[in-house]
Amino acid sequence: MEHTGHDDRHAHTEHAHGGAAAGTSWGTAARATLHCLTGCAIGEVLGMVIGTAAGLHDASxxxxxxxxxxxxxxxxxxxxxxxxxxxxRQALRIALAADTVSIAVMELVDNATMAGLPGALDAGLPDPLFWGSLAFSLALAFLVATPVNRWLIGRGRGHAVVHAHHH
Known part of the structure; x- marks a missing residue:
């Protein structure tokens, strides 16, 4: 039987769960990381914009x-x-199991990068340094989180738990 689209990706992902991390494709890990990064980026950008516009302390x-x-x-x-x-309640448990490690890794990398780039957190919203630093930090977070997600998915964890509920 020939599979196409989501069914094909789902079948591949299920196959990958049974094996070691080496059996999990980088594409599957990248898609899971991109999914996580989307939510992360929305929250991260919104938080940085609100904090910067409101003049909050860097830590806040x-x-x-x-x-x-x-x-x-x-x-x-x-x-x-x-x-x-x-x-x-079950959906919340699934989301916690699927995303916690990935989001934590991305947030650690993203915020450490923003804090480590001179002037990034102090730059105002119209400053290209603010937006460039934020884009760079999110891209770096994606690169660091992808192998973590590949490892998790290869062990039936992380985003692997979500795929059982996609139709």
Whole structure:
């Protein structure tokens, strides 16, 4: 039987779960990381914009960004799981299992990068340094989190738990 589109990716992912991390494709890991990064980036950018516009202390801005990254990251995963008619509490547990490690790695890399780039957190919203630093830090977070997600998926963890609920 020939599979196409999502069914083909789903079948490949299920096959990869049974083997070692080496059996998990980099494409599968990159798609999972990109999914996580989308929610992370929405929360991270929103937190940085709110914190910078409100003149919050750097630490307060980072805390707000991290909190919003987790909220949006979990929300995006839950949206898809809830569409599969999974009850809310179970969907929340699935999102926590699927995204916590990935989001934590991305937030650690992203915020350490932003804090380590001279002037990045102090740059105003119209400053290209602010936006360039944020884009660079998110790209770096993606690069670091992808092998982590590949390892997790290869062991049936991380985003692997979500795929059982996609139809």
């Amino acid at each position: 801005t980072v805390v707000l960004s991290v909190a919003l990254a987790f909220v949006f990251g979990y929300a995006l995963t839950m949206r898809g799981v809830l569409r599969a008619a999974v009850p809310f």
